[in-house]
Each structure stands twice: as structure tokens, then as C-alpha cells.
Amino acid sequence: MIGITSVHWREAWKYGERAYRYCQHDVGHAIAALSLAAAALGWQANLLDDLGAGSLATLLGVGNLQGAEPEEPDCLLAVYPQGTLWKSFTLPRKVSSTFAALRWQGEPNTLSTGI
Numbered sequence: 001m002i003g004i005t006s007v008h009w010r011e012a013w014k015y016g017e018r019a020y021r022y023c024q025h026d027v028g029h030a031i032a033a034l035s036l037a038a039a040a041l042g043w044q045a046n047l048l049d050d051l052g053a054g055s056l057a058t059l060l061g062v063g064n065l066q067g068a069e070p071e072e073p074d075c076l077l078a079v080y081p082q083g084t085l086w087k088s089f090t091l092p093r094k095v096s097s098t099f100a101a102l103r104w105q106g107e108p109n110t111l112s113t114g115i
Helices: 008-040 053-060 093-100
Strands: 002-006 043-047 072-081
Touching: 002 008, 002 053, 008 043, 008 072, 053 072, 053 093
Parallel strands: none
Antiparallel strands: 002 072, 043 072
16 A cells, blocks of 8 residues: 655645645656556556545544644555456455554654745
């Protein structure tokens, strides 16, 4: 599993109101790069698109938004060997509840002084 997040403020200082669009653009590039790299190694990458923002944030450990540079959850990719039968591109419901019960370890570094 590979999770992708964005820090919208880091794009906002440069692009202003268009920041969200550029974050989405960057996520698309990341998905394409991961998919190509996986394929080159004989693997496959697929988007797990059934998670809501809250569940995805919990799973990626960014559910506690704080400070000037909160990370926003974007997507989750499943990466696995080609030829593997993957019946469903969804995670079992208990995965989110299991992660929600975990205590977060560590604190993210501040990248800048903020807004």
C-alpha cells in the first residue's frame, strides 16, 4: 500500500486560489510514476477509491490536522505482482477501525514558518 498526501499551503503561496488544482495535478503525476515503476518491475498499481477522506486520513496518520502545514489525504494505491488475482479494490471496514484505535507515534517536522 502506498498513501499519497498533499500540503496545500505549500502550493498556495505560489499558485494562490489554483493551489488545490495543482495539488491534484501533482497527485496524478505521482500515481502515474508509481504505476510505471511498478510495471517496470513486473508489478501492478491500482487506486483504492472507496475510502472517504476521514478514513483515508486515519489510515495515513494525518487525521489530526494542526499547524500551518496540515497534510491532506489524497489517495491510497495497492501495489502487487502482476497476475495476482485481486477480487476487489476495497479495504475491509475493520482496517479503518483498527488504525483509528492506534496511538500515533512521533510528530511531523515543520517545513516552514507557515502563513
